Amino acid sequence: MADDLAPAASLQAWWGMHQEIDTLIITPRDMGRIDAAAAASGLASYGLMERAGQAVAAAALRRFPGAHRFVVLCGPGNNGGDGYVAARALEAAGAEVAVHALGDPSALRGDAAIALRHFGGAPRALAEYGPRPGDVVVDALFGAGLSRDLPDEAVQVVEAVRRHALPVLAVDLPSGIDGRTGEVRGAAFEAVATVTFMCRKPGHLLLPGRTLSGDVEVFDIGIPGRILAVHAGHVRVNTPYVWRLAEPQQTGATHKYVRGHLAVFSGPATATGAARLSAAAGLRAGAGLVTVLSPTDALFANAARLTGVMLKDVDGEADLAALLEDERLKTFVLGPGFGDAGRARAYAGLIAAKGRRLVLDADGISAFRDTPDALFGLFAGGDTRLVLTPHDGEFARLFPDLAGDGTLSKIDRAQKAAARSHAAVILKGADTVIAAPDGRALVNENAPPWLATAGSGDVLAGIVGAHLTQGMPAFEAAASAVWRHGEAGSIAGKGLTAEDLPEAIPPWPAA
Numbered sequence: 001m002a003d004d005l006a007p008a009a010s011l012q013a014w015w016g017m018h019q020e021i022d023t024l025i026i027t028p029r030d031m032g033r034i035d036a037a038a039a040a041s042g043l044a045s046y047g048l049m050e051r052a053g054q055a056v057a058a059a060a061l062r063r064f065p066g067a068h069r070f071v072v073l074c075g076p077g078n079n080g081g082d083g084y085v086a087a088r089a090l091e092a093a094g095a096e097v098a099v100h101a102l103g104d105p106s107a108l109r110g111d112a113a114i115a116l117r118h119f120g121g122a123p124r125a126l127a128e129y130g131p132r133p134g135d136v137v138v139d140a141l142f143g144a145g146l147s148r149d150l151p152d153e154a155v156q157v158v159e160a161v162r163r164h165a166l167p168v169l170a171v172d173l174p175s176g177i178d179g180r181t182g183e184v185r186g187a188a189f190e191a192v193a194t195v196t197f198m199c200r201k202p203g204h205l206l207l208p209g210r211t212l213s214g215d216v217e218v219f220d221i222g223i224p225g226r227i228l229a230v231h232a233g234h235v236r237v238n239t240p241y242v243w244r245l246a247e248p249q250q251t252g253a254t255h256k257y258v259r260g261h262l263a264v265f266s267g268p269a270t271a272t273g274a275a276r277l278s279a280a281a282g283l284r285a286g287a288g289l290v291t292v293l294s295p296t297d298a299l300f301a302n303a304a305r306l307t308g309v310m311l312k313d314v315d316g317e318a319d320l321a322a323l324l325e326d327e328r329l330k331t332f333v334l335g336p337g338f339g340d341a342g343r344a345r346a347y348a349g350l351i352a353a354k355g356r357r358l359v360l361d362a363d364g365i366s367a368f369r370d371t372p373d374a375l376f377g378l379f380a381g382g383d384t385r386l387v388l389t390p391h392d393g394e395f396a397r398l399f400p401d402l403a404g405d406g407t408l409s410k411i412d413r414a415q416k417a418a419a420r421s422h423a424a425v426i427l428k429g430a431d432t433v434i435a436a437p438d439g440r441a442l443v444n445e446n447a448p449p450w451l452a453t454a455g456s457g458d459v460l461a462g463i464v465g466a467h468l469t470q471g472m473p474a475f476e477a478a479a480s481a482v483w484r485h486g487e488a489g490s491i492a493g494k495g496l497t498a499e500d501l502p503e504a505i506p507p508w509p510a511a
Protein backbone atom coordinates (compact mmCIF):
# COMPACT_ATOMS: atom_id res chain seq x y z
CA MET A 1 0.00 0.00 0.00
CA ALA A 2 1.52 3.29 -1.05
CA ASP A 3 0.59 5.61 1.76
CA ASP A 4 3.56 7.89 1.50
CA LEU A 5 2.64 11.19 0.06
CA ALA A 6 5.11 12.57 -2.39
CA PRO A 7 3.25 15.45 -3.99
CA ALA A 8 4.60 16.08 -7.44
CA ALA A 9 6.48 19.30 -7.98
CA SER A 10 3.92 20.04 -10.67
CA LEU A 11 1.33 20.39 -7.94
CA GLN A 12 3.04 23.56 -6.86
CA ALA A 13 2.27 24.87 -10.33
CA TRP A 14 -1.30 23.63 -10.04
CA TRP A 15 -1.75 25.63 -6.86
CA GLY A 16 0.07 28.52 -8.46
CA MET A 17 -2.81 29.02 -10.84
CA HIS A 18 -5.21 29.07 -7.93
CA GLN A 19 -3.09 31.05 -5.54
CA GLU A 20 -4.69 33.29 -2.99
CA ILE A 21 -2.63 33.73 0.12
CA ASP A 22 -5.67 33.81 2.36
CA THR A 23 -6.67 30.31 1.28
CA LEU A 24 -3.38 28.75 2.40
CA ILE A 25 -3.42 26.54 5.47
CA ILE A 26 0.06 26.30 6.90
CA THR A 27 1.05 23.45 9.17
CA PRO A 28 3.62 24.11 11.88
CA ARG A 29 6.09 22.12 9.76
CA ASP A 30 5.43 24.30 6.71
CA MET A 31 5.82 27.34 8.97
CA GLY A 32 9.29 26.15 9.97
CA ARG A 33 10.28 26.04 6.30
CA ILE A 34 8.76 29.47 5.74
CA ASP A 35 10.63 30.93 8.74
CA ALA A 36 13.90 29.57 7.45
CA ALA A 37 13.27 30.90 3.96
CA ALA A 38 12.25 34.30 5.32
CA ALA A 39 15.46 34.48 7.36
CA ALA A 40 17.53 33.36 4.37
CA SER A 41 15.97 36.13 2.29
CA GLY A 42 17.27 38.68 4.79
CA LEU A 43 14.07 39.39 6.76
CA ALA A 44 14.91 40.26 10.38
CA SER A 45 13.05 37.78 12.55
CA TYR A 46 12.68 40.14 15.49
CA GLY A 47 10.84 42.53 13.18
CA LEU A 48 8.29 39.80 12.54
CA MET A 49 7.81 39.31 16.27
CA GLU A 50 7.48 43.03 16.86
CA ARG A 51 4.74 43.32 14.23
CA ALA A 52 3.00 40.23 15.59
CA GLY A 53 2.93 41.58 19.14
CA GLN A 54 1.80 45.04 18.01
CA ALA A 55 -1.05 43.44 16.06
CA VAL A 56 -2.13 41.54 19.16
CA ALA A 57 -2.13 44.72 21.24
CA ALA A 58 -4.13 46.56 18.59
CA ALA A 59 -6.68 43.75 18.47
CA ALA A 60 -6.94 43.73 22.27
CA LEU A 61 -7.58 47.47 22.42
CA ARG A 62 -10.05 47.39 19.56
CA ARG A 63 -12.01 44.38 20.81
CA PHE A 64 -12.04 45.17 24.52
CA PRO A 65 -12.24 48.94 24.97
CA GLY A 66 -13.82 48.44 28.39
CA ALA A 67 -11.12 46.16 29.81
CA HIS A 68 -10.04 47.09 33.31
CA ARG A 69 -6.81 45.22 32.96
CA PHE A 70 -5.00 43.20 30.30
CA VAL A 71 -3.37 40.12 31.76
CA VAL A 72 -0.70 38.87 29.38
CA LEU A 73 0.33 35.27 30.02
CA CYS A 74 3.72 34.55 28.43
CA GLY A 75 5.19 31.15 27.68
CA PRO A 76 8.77 29.92 27.26
CA GLY A 77 9.05 30.30 23.47
CA ASN A 78 8.37 32.83 20.74
CA ASN A 79 4.65 32.84 21.45
CA GLY A 80 5.64 34.31 24.81
CA GLY A 81 7.87 36.75 22.92
CA ASP A 82 4.83 38.03 21.04
CA GLY A 83 3.19 38.43 24.44
CA TYR A 84 5.99 40.65 25.77
CA VAL A 85 5.77 42.88 22.71
CA ALA A 86 1.99 43.11 23.15
CA ALA A 87 2.37 43.92 26.86
CA ARG A 88 4.77 46.75 26.07
CA ALA A 89 2.44 48.12 23.39
CA LEU A 90 -0.58 47.94 25.69
CA GLU A 91 1.27 49.82 28.43
CA ALA A 92 2.37 52.41 25.90
CA ALA A 93 -1.30 52.86 25.00
CA GLY A 94 -2.06 53.66 28.63
CA ALA A 95 -3.78 50.42 29.56
CA GLU A 96 -3.32 48.65 32.86
CA VAL A 97 -1.26 45.54 32.22
CA ALA A 98 -0.16 42.56 34.31
CA VAL A 99 2.32 40.07 32.93
CA HIS A 100 2.70 36.51 34.21
CA ALA A 101 5.28 34.10 32.87
CA LEU A 102 5.34 30.33 32.68
CA GLY A 103 8.80 29.16 33.65
CA ASP A 104 11.85 31.29 34.25
CA PRO A 105 11.86 34.33 31.95
CA SER A 106 15.64 34.59 32.23
CA ALA A 107 15.79 31.31 30.30
CA LEU A 108 14.20 32.92 27.22
CA ARG A 109 16.33 32.84 24.10
CA GLY A 110 16.60 34.65 20.82
CA ASP A 111 13.82 37.01 19.76
CA ALA A 112 11.72 36.24 22.84
CA ALA A 113 14.61 37.34 25.08
CA ILE A 114 14.89 40.57 23.07
CA ALA A 115 11.14 41.14 23.45
CA LEU A 116 11.39 40.70 27.21
CA ARG A 117 14.30 43.12 27.36
CA HIS A 118 12.32 45.77 25.45
CA PHE A 119 9.36 45.19 27.75
CA GLY A 120 11.61 45.98 30.63
CA GLY A 121 9.30 44.94 33.45
CA ALA A 122 9.63 41.88 35.69
CA PRO A 123 6.92 39.32 34.93
CA ARG A 124 5.32 37.57 37.88
CA ALA A 125 4.93 33.81 38.09
CA LEU A 126 1.98 32.23 36.33
CA ALA A 127 0.74 30.63 39.56
CA GLU A 128 0.44 34.08 41.13
CA TYR A 129 -2.25 35.18 38.70
CA GLY A 130 -5.54 35.81 40.51
CA PRO A 131 -8.40 36.47 38.06
CA ARG A 132 -10.44 39.64 38.66
CA PRO A 133 -13.64 40.83 37.06
CA GLY A 134 -12.76 43.16 34.19
CA ASP A 135 -9.63 41.21 33.25
CA VAL A 136 -9.02 40.42 29.60
CA VAL A 137 -6.56 37.55 29.22
CA VAL A 138 -4.01 37.74 26.41
CA ASP A 139 -2.90 34.15 25.99
CA ALA A 140 0.70 33.96 24.79
CA LEU A 141 1.66 30.72 26.53
CA PHE A 142 2.05 28.41 23.55
CA GLY A 143 1.48 28.71 19.84
CA ALA A 144 2.83 26.69 16.97
CA GLY A 145 5.51 25.10 19.16
CA LEU A 146 3.22 23.21 21.55
CA SER A 147 4.64 19.71 21.46
CA ARG A 148 2.98 17.93 24.37
CA ASP A 149 0.11 18.32 26.82
CA LEU A 150 -0.16 21.62 28.68
CA PRO A 151 1.79 21.60 31.95
CA ASP A 152 -0.31 21.50 35.15
CA GLU A 153 0.42 25.11 35.97
CA ALA A 154 -1.11 26.19 32.68
CA VAL A 155 -4.07 23.82 33.05
CA GLN A 156 -4.88 25.45 36.39
CA VAL A 157 -4.91 28.90 34.82
CA VAL A 158 -7.08 27.68 31.94
CA GLU A 159 -9.56 26.38 34.50
CA ALA A 160 -9.47 29.52 36.65
CA VAL A 161 -10.06 31.75 33.62
CA ARG A 162 -12.98 29.57 32.54
CA ARG A 163 -14.47 29.62 36.06
CA HIS A 164 -14.37 33.39 36.04
CA ALA A 165 -15.72 33.53 32.48
CA LEU A 166 -13.03 36.00 31.47
CA PRO A 167 -12.59 36.84 27.79
CA VAL A 168 -9.44 35.46 26.18
CA LEU A 169 -7.58 36.84 23.19
CA ALA A 170 -5.23 34.14 21.92
CA VAL A 171 -1.90 34.80 20.26
CA ASP A 172 -1.52 32.58 17.20
CA LEU A 173 -3.54 29.72 18.72
CA PRO A 174 -5.36 29.21 22.01
CA SER A 175 -2.77 27.51 24.21
CA GLY A 176 -3.46 23.81 24.40
CA ILE A 177 -4.67 23.52 20.79
CA ASP A 178 -2.36 21.49 18.62
CA GLY A 179 -1.74 23.64 15.56
CA ARG A 180 -1.36 20.62 13.31
CA THR A 181 -4.45 18.69 14.35
CA GLY A 182 -6.84 21.06 16.11
CA GLU A 183 -6.95 18.64 19.03
CA VAL A 184 -6.83 19.73 22.67
CA ARG A 185 -3.59 18.76 24.41
CA GLY A 186 -4.71 18.24 28.01
CA ALA A 187 -6.69 21.48 28.26
CA ALA A 188 -7.06 24.62 26.16
CA PHE A 189 -8.25 28.17 26.45
CA GLU A 190 -11.50 29.01 24.77
CA ALA A 191 -10.78 32.28 23.01
CA VAL A 192 -13.17 35.01 21.99
CA ALA A 193 -10.72 35.75 19.23
CA THR A 194 -7.34 34.64 17.99
CA VAL A 195 -4.78 36.76 16.18
CA THR A 196 -2.63 34.64 13.93
CA PHE A 197 0.03 35.58 11.45
CA MET A 198 0.13 35.38 7.64
CA CYS A 199 -2.11 32.31 7.24
CA ARG A 200 -4.39 30.12 9.23
CA LYS A 201 -3.11 26.80 10.59
CA PRO A 202 -4.96 23.46 10.57
CA GLY A 203 -5.76 24.00 14.27
CA HIS A 204 -7.89 27.04 13.36
CA LEU A 205 -10.05 25.04 10.97
CA LEU A 206 -10.23 21.53 12.37
CA LEU A 207 -12.47 20.79 15.33
CA PRO A 208 -12.38 21.38 18.23
CA GLY A 209 -9.69 23.99 17.53
CA ARG A 210 -12.02 25.86 15.20
CA THR A 211 -14.56 26.44 17.94
CA LEU A 212 -12.00 27.24 20.61
CA SER A 213 -10.22 29.81 18.43
CA GLY A 214 -13.24 32.13 18.24
CA ASP A 215 -12.96 34.80 15.52
CA VAL A 216 -9.65 34.32 13.78
CA GLU A 217 -7.88 37.45 12.57
CA VAL A 218 -5.03 36.86 10.16
CA PHE A 219 -2.42 39.60 10.36
CA ASP A 220 0.24 40.16 7.72
CA ILE A 221 3.55 40.51 9.56
CA GLY A 222 5.44 40.98 6.32
CA ILE A 223 6.55 37.58 5.08
CA PRO A 224 6.35 37.89 1.29
CA GLY A 225 3.51 35.92 -0.29
CA ARG A 226 6.01 34.40 -2.69
CA ILE A 227 7.82 32.70 0.18
CA LEU A 228 4.56 31.46 1.66
CA ALA A 229 3.35 30.07 -1.63
CA VAL A 230 6.55 28.25 -2.42
CA HIS A 231 6.91 26.62 0.97
CA ALA A 232 3.28 25.97 1.75
CA GLY A 233 2.23 22.36 1.54
CA HIS A 234 -0.85 21.26 -0.35
CA VAL A 235 -3.60 22.20 2.06
CA ARG A 236 -6.02 25.05 1.41
CA VAL A 237 -9.34 26.41 2.54
CA ASN A 238 -12.10 25.17 0.25
CA THR A 239 -13.07 28.30 -1.67
CA PRO A 240 -14.02 28.86 -5.30
CA TYR A 241 -10.48 30.07 -5.99
CA VAL A 242 -9.32 26.51 -5.82
CA TRP A 243 -11.67 25.04 -8.37
CA ARG A 244 -13.15 27.89 -10.38
CA LEU A 245 -11.01 27.10 -13.42
CA ALA A 246 -12.53 23.62 -13.50
CA GLU A 247 -16.15 24.79 -13.39
CA PRO A 248 -18.25 23.36 -16.20
CA GLN A 249 -18.57 25.79 -19.08
CA GLN A 250 -22.13 26.90 -19.62
CA THR A 251 -22.50 28.10 -23.17
CA GLY A 252 -25.63 28.93 -25.11
CA ALA A 253 -25.11 25.73 -27.03
CA THR A 254 -25.10 23.54 -23.94
CA HIS A 255 -27.07 20.44 -24.68
CA LYS A 256 -28.50 18.15 -22.03
CA TYR A 257 -26.19 15.30 -23.00
CA VAL A 258 -23.21 17.64 -23.04
CA ARG A 259 -24.10 18.52 -19.47
CA GLY A 260 -23.91 14.83 -18.74
CA HIS A 261 -26.16 12.01 -17.68
CA LEU A 262 -26.11 10.94 -14.05
CA ALA A 263 -27.54 7.69 -12.71
CA VAL A 264 -28.45 7.12 -9.07
CA PHE A 265 -29.16 3.65 -7.69
CA SER A 266 -32.29 3.32 -5.58
CA GLY A 267 -32.60 1.00 -2.61
CA PRO A 268 -35.50 -1.41 -2.12
CA ALA A 269 -39.15 -0.35 -1.93
CA THR A 270 -38.85 0.53 1.74
CA ALA A 271 -35.83 2.80 1.24
CA THR A 272 -36.14 4.84 -1.93
CA GLY A 273 -36.12 8.39 -0.57
CA ALA A 274 -32.37 8.73 -0.24
CA ALA A 275 -31.77 8.01 -3.93
CA ARG A 276 -34.45 10.48 -4.95
CA LEU A 277 -32.82 13.16 -2.82
CA SER A 278 -29.50 12.50 -4.55
CA ALA A 279 -31.17 12.54 -7.94
CA ALA A 280 -33.01 15.80 -7.29
CA ALA A 281 -29.79 17.40 -6.09
CA GLY A 282 -27.93 16.10 -9.14
CA LEU A 283 -30.44 17.64 -11.50
CA ARG A 284 -30.40 20.94 -9.68
CA ALA A 285 -26.59 20.95 -9.54
CA GLY A 286 -26.39 20.84 -13.31
CA ALA A 287 -26.49 17.30 -14.63
CA GLY A 288 -28.25 17.40 -18.01
CA LEU A 289 -30.21 14.24 -17.30
CA VAL A 290 -30.68 12.20 -14.16
CA THR A 291 -32.03 8.67 -14.00
CA VAL A 292 -32.93 6.72 -10.91
CA LEU A 293 -32.02 3.06 -11.42
CA SER A 294 -34.51 1.13 -9.38
CA PRO A 295 -34.95 -2.50 -8.41
CA THR A 296 -38.22 -3.83 -9.79
CA ASP A 297 -39.94 -3.94 -6.41
CA ALA A 298 -39.30 -0.25 -5.87
CA LEU A 299 -40.41 1.02 -9.28
CA PHE A 300 -43.85 2.10 -8.14
CA ALA A 301 -42.58 3.79 -5.02
CA ASN A 302 -40.13 5.76 -7.13
CA ALA A 303 -42.45 6.45 -10.07
CA ALA A 304 -45.04 8.03 -7.82
CA ARG A 305 -42.56 10.59 -6.55
CA LEU A 306 -40.33 11.56 -9.45
CA THR A 307 -40.68 14.51 -11.77
CA GLY A 308 -37.87 15.74 -13.97
CA VAL A 309 -35.80 12.75 -12.99
CA MET A 310 -36.18 9.62 -15.14
CA LEU A 311 -36.64 6.09 -13.91
CA LYS A 312 -35.28 2.78 -15.13
CA ASP A 313 -35.67 -0.79 -13.97
CA VAL A 314 -32.25 -2.15 -13.06
CA ASP A 315 -32.53 -5.27 -10.98
CA GLY A 316 -29.20 -7.04 -11.00
CA GLU A 317 -25.88 -7.23 -12.75
CA ALA A 318 -27.25 -8.26 -16.14
CA ASP A 319 -29.47 -5.19 -16.29
CA LEU A 320 -26.62 -2.93 -15.30
CA ALA A 321 -24.23 -4.53 -17.80
CA ALA A 322 -26.75 -3.88 -20.56
CA LEU A 323 -27.23 -0.30 -19.43
CA LEU A 324 -23.49 0.32 -19.44
CA GLU A 325 -23.54 -0.17 -23.20
CA ASP A 326 -24.95 3.36 -23.36
CA GLU A 327 -21.81 5.47 -23.50
CA ARG A 328 -23.65 8.59 -22.47
CA LEU A 329 -24.14 7.28 -18.95
CA LYS A 330 -20.92 8.50 -17.47
CA THR A 331 -21.44 8.76 -13.75
CA PHE A 332 -23.16 6.78 -11.00
CA VAL A 333 -24.12 7.44 -7.41
CA LEU A 334 -24.21 4.27 -5.36
CA GLY A 335 -25.00 3.98 -1.69
CA PRO A 336 -27.78 6.25 -0.43
CA GLY A 337 -30.41 3.92 1.06
CA PHE A 338 -29.04 1.10 -1.07
CA GLY A 339 -29.00 -1.71 1.49
CA ASP A 340 -27.79 -4.78 -0.40
CA ALA A 341 -24.03 -5.05 0.23
CA GLY A 342 -23.37 -7.91 -2.19
CA ARG A 343 -25.13 -6.13 -5.01
CA ALA A 344 -23.32 -2.88 -4.20
CA ARG A 345 -19.96 -4.62 -4.59
CA ALA A 346 -20.98 -6.19 -7.87
CA TYR A 347 -22.31 -2.90 -9.27
CA ALA A 348 -19.15 -1.04 -8.27
CA GLY A 349 -17.09 -3.70 -10.04
CA LEU A 350 -19.06 -3.35 -13.27
CA ILE A 351 -18.93 0.44 -13.21
CA ALA A 352 -15.18 0.39 -12.63
CA ALA A 353 -14.58 -2.20 -15.35
CA LYS A 354 -16.41 -0.01 -17.85
CA GLY A 355 -14.31 3.02 -16.97
CA ARG A 356 -17.18 5.05 -15.54
CA ARG A 357 -17.11 7.41 -12.63
CA LEU A 358 -18.60 6.55 -9.29
CA VAL A 359 -19.67 8.41 -6.17
CA LEU A 360 -19.65 5.79 -3.44
CA ASP A 361 -21.58 6.85 -0.37
CA ALA A 362 -23.22 5.40 2.74
CA ASP A 363 -24.18 1.71 2.23
CA GLY A 364 -21.94 1.59 -0.82
CA ILE A 365 -18.96 2.34 1.40
CA SER A 366 -20.01 -0.05 4.15
CA ALA A 367 -20.38 -2.82 1.56
CA PHE A 368 -16.60 -2.93 1.28
CA ARG A 369 -15.86 -3.05 5.00
CA ASP A 370 -14.35 -6.55 4.78
CA THR A 371 -12.59 -6.02 1.46
CA PRO A 372 -11.48 -2.42 1.18
CA ASP A 373 -8.47 -3.32 -0.94
CA ALA A 374 -10.74 -4.89 -3.51
CA LEU A 375 -12.50 -1.56 -3.87
CA PHE A 376 -9.26 0.39 -4.10
CA GLY A 377 -7.95 -2.00 -6.75
CA LEU A 378 -11.00 -1.40 -8.92
CA PHE A 379 -10.20 2.25 -9.44
CA ALA A 380 -6.40 2.17 -9.48
CA GLY A 381 -4.66 3.63 -12.51
CA GLY A 382 -5.60 6.46 -14.83
CA ASP A 383 -7.56 9.53 -13.86
CA THR A 384 -9.32 9.56 -10.52
CA ARG A 385 -12.76 8.12 -11.17
CA LEU A 386 -13.95 7.38 -7.66
CA VAL A 387 -15.26 9.79 -5.03
CA LEU A 388 -15.76 8.44 -1.52
CA THR A 389 -17.97 10.40 0.86
CA PRO A 390 -17.58 8.81 4.31
CA HIS A 391 -18.46 10.28 7.67
CA ASP A 392 -16.14 9.20 10.47
CA GLY A 393 -17.92 5.90 11.11
CA GLU A 394 -17.85 4.87 7.45
CA PHE A 395 -14.27 6.02 7.17
CA ALA A 396 -13.28 3.67 9.99
CA ARG A 397 -14.81 0.77 8.06
CA LEU A 398 -12.60 1.30 5.02
CA PHE A 399 -9.51 2.65 6.79
CA PRO A 400 -9.49 1.22 10.32
CA ASP A 401 -5.76 1.77 10.80
CA LEU A 402 -5.95 5.44 9.79
CA ALA A 403 -9.05 6.04 11.90
CA GLY A 404 -7.32 4.51 14.91
CA ASP A 405 -4.04 6.38 14.56
CA GLY A 406 -4.23 9.18 17.12
CA THR A 407 -1.17 10.91 15.71
CA LEU A 408 -2.91 11.79 12.45
CA SER A 409 -4.92 14.94 11.93
CA LYS A 410 -8.18 14.78 10.03
CA ILE A 411 -6.29 16.26 7.08
CA ASP A 412 -3.62 13.55 7.30
CA ARG A 413 -6.27 10.84 7.46
CA ALA A 414 -8.08 12.12 4.39
CA GLN A 415 -4.82 12.53 2.44
CA LYS A 416 -3.60 9.04 3.25
CA ALA A 417 -6.98 7.53 2.51
CA ALA A 418 -7.13 9.27 -0.86
CA ALA A 419 -3.66 8.07 -1.81
CA ARG A 420 -4.47 4.52 -0.79
CA SER A 421 -7.89 4.32 -2.44
CA HIS A 422 -7.08 6.24 -5.64
CA ALA A 423 -10.17 8.25 -4.85
CA ALA A 424 -11.08 11.80 -4.06
CA VAL A 425 -12.15 11.49 -0.44
CA ILE A 426 -14.71 13.71 1.25
CA LEU A 427 -14.25 13.08 4.95
CA LYS A 428 -17.43 14.62 6.25
CA GLY A 429 -18.19 16.49 9.44
CA ALA A 430 -18.57 20.09 10.55
CA ASP A 431 -14.96 20.44 9.37
CA THR A 432 -15.19 18.40 6.16
CA VAL A 433 -11.85 17.65 4.51
CA ILE A 434 -11.55 16.89 0.80
CA ALA A 435 -8.40 15.12 -0.38
CA ALA A 436 -6.96 13.95 -3.69
CA PRO A 437 -4.70 10.95 -4.29
CA ASP A 438 -1.85 13.30 -5.25
CA GLY A 439 -1.77 14.90 -1.78
CA ARG A 440 -3.91 18.00 -2.26
CA ALA A 441 -6.36 18.66 0.55
CA LEU A 442 -8.95 21.27 1.39
CA VAL A 443 -10.75 22.08 4.61
CA ASN A 444 -14.30 23.30 4.22
CA GLU A 445 -15.72 26.04 6.38
CA ASN A 446 -18.94 27.31 4.83
CA ALA A 447 -21.34 24.70 6.23
CA PRO A 448 -23.80 25.98 8.82
CA PRO A 449 -24.35 23.68 11.82
CA TRP A 450 -27.91 22.90 10.83
CA LEU A 451 -26.70 21.25 7.62
CA ALA A 452 -26.02 18.12 9.68
CA THR A 453 -29.47 16.62 9.18
CA ALA A 454 -30.79 13.29 7.93
CA GLY A 455 -30.50 13.08 4.16
CA SER A 456 -27.99 15.89 3.87
CA GLY A 457 -25.30 13.41 2.77
CA ASP A 458 -27.55 12.03 0.03
CA VAL A 459 -27.86 15.53 -1.38
CA LEU A 460 -24.10 16.00 -1.29
CA ALA A 461 -23.53 12.72 -3.16
CA GLY A 462 -25.92 13.88 -5.88
CA ILE A 463 -24.12 17.20 -6.29
CA VAL A 464 -20.76 15.43 -6.58
CA GLY A 465 -22.26 13.14 -9.21
CA ALA A 466 -23.59 16.10 -11.17
CA HIS A 467 -20.19 17.75 -11.19
CA LEU A 468 -18.40 14.59 -12.24
CA THR A 469 -20.77 13.91 -15.07
CA GLN A 470 -20.22 17.41 -16.40
CA GLY A 471 -16.58 16.49 -16.77
CA MET A 472 -14.98 18.11 -13.75
CA PRO A 473 -11.92 16.31 -12.38
CA ALA A 474 -12.80 14.27 -9.29
CA PHE A 475 -11.09 16.43 -6.68
CA GLU A 476 -12.53 19.67 -8.01
CA ALA A 477 -15.93 18.05 -8.45
CA ALA A 478 -15.88 16.91 -4.85
CA ALA A 479 -14.60 20.17 -3.40
CA SER A 480 -17.02 22.37 -5.29
CA ALA A 481 -19.87 20.06 -4.32
CA VAL A 482 -19.03 20.39 -0.65
CA TRP A 483 -18.93 24.16 -1.05
CA ARG A 484 -22.25 24.42 -2.93
CA HIS A 485 -23.82 22.05 -0.40
CA GLY A 486 -22.65 24.36 2.39
CA GLU A 487 -24.05 27.39 0.57
CA ALA A 488 -27.34 25.57 0.06
CA GLY A 489 -27.48 25.00 3.81
CA SER A 490 -27.10 28.70 4.47
CA ILE A 491 -29.63 29.63 1.82
CA ALA A 492 -32.22 27.12 3.06
CA GLY A 493 -31.61 28.42 6.58
CA LYS A 494 -32.02 27.17 10.11
CA GLY A 495 -34.57 24.43 10.54
CA LEU A 496 -34.06 23.09 7.03
CA THR A 497 -34.77 19.51 6.12
CA ALA A 498 -32.81 17.67 3.44
CA GLU A 499 -35.78 18.04 1.09
CA ASP A 500 -35.20 21.80 1.12
CA LEU A 501 -31.59 21.50 0.02
CA PRO A 502 -31.77 20.66 -3.70
CA GLU A 503 -33.90 23.77 -4.32
CA ALA A 504 -31.38 25.89 -2.46
CA ILE A 505 -28.27 24.79 -4.40
CA PRO A 506 -26.90 28.09 -5.68
CA PRO A 507 -25.61 28.77 -9.17
CA TRP A 508 -21.86 28.62 -9.66
CA PRO A 509 -20.17 31.59 -8.03
CA ALA A 510 -19.21 34.34 -10.45
CA ALA A 511 -15.69 33.69 -11.71
Ligand SMILES: NC(=O)C1=CN([C@@H]2O[C@H](COP(=O)(O)OP(=O)(O)OC[C@H]3O[C@@H](n4cnc5c(N)ncnc54)[C@H](O)[C@@H]3O)[C@@H](O)[C@H]2O)[C@@H](O)CC1
Pocket residue numbers: 031035048049052075076077078079080081082141142143144145146147148149150151171172173197221
Ligand atom coordinates in the same frame (compact mmCIF):
# COMPACT_ATOMS: atom_id res chain seq x y z
N1 LIG B 1 6.70 31.83 12.56
C1 LIG B 1 7.01 33.09 12.57
O1 LIG B 1 7.49 33.58 11.60
C2 LIG B 1 6.69 33.88 13.76
C3 LIG B 1 6.26 33.25 14.91
N2 LIG B 1 5.87 33.94 15.97
C4 LIG B 1 5.43 33.28 17.18
O2 LIG B 1 6.22 32.19 17.49
C5 LIG B 1 5.41 31.13 17.92
C6 LIG B 1 6.11 29.85 17.79
O3 LIG B 1 7.22 29.94 18.63
P1 LIG B 1 7.97 28.67 19.18
O4 LIG B 1 8.33 27.80 18.05
O5 LIG B 1 9.04 29.17 20.04
O6 LIG B 1 6.85 27.89 19.96
P2 LIG B 1 5.98 28.25 21.25
O7 LIG B 1 6.29 29.58 21.77
O8 LIG B 1 4.58 27.93 20.90
O9 LIG B 1 6.42 27.15 22.31
C7 LIG B 1 7.65 26.51 22.23
C8 LIG B 1 8.31 26.43 23.58
O10 LIG B 1 7.49 25.77 24.50
C9 LIG B 1 8.08 24.54 24.91
N3 LIG B 1 6.96 23.60 25.02
C10 LIG B 1 6.23 23.06 24.02
N4 LIG B 1 5.19 22.35 24.51
C11 LIG B 1 5.29 22.44 25.87
C12 LIG B 1 4.51 21.94 26.93
N5 LIG B 1 3.42 21.21 26.72
N6 LIG B 1 4.89 22.23 28.19
C13 LIG B 1 5.98 22.98 28.43
N7 LIG B 1 6.75 23.50 27.46
C14 LIG B 1 6.41 23.24 26.18
C15 LIG B 1 9.10 24.22 23.87
O11 LIG B 1 10.12 23.45 24.40
C16 LIG B 1 9.56 25.63 23.49
O12 LIG B 1 10.44 26.14 24.45
C17 LIG B 1 4.17 31.28 17.09
O13 LIG B 1 3.08 30.62 17.67
C18 LIG B 1 4.01 32.78 17.06
O14 LIG B 1 3.26 33.22 18.17
C19 LIG B 1 5.87 35.38 15.97
O15 LIG B 1 6.90 35.80 16.82
C20 LIG B 1 5.98 36.01 14.64
C21 LIG B 1 6.88 35.32 13.71
Ligand SMILES: [K+]
Pocket residue numbers: 079139140141142143170171172173174175
Ligand atom coordinates in the same frame (compact mmCIF):
# COMPACT_ATOMS: atom_id res chain seq x y z
K1 LIG C 1 -1.33 31.20 22.55
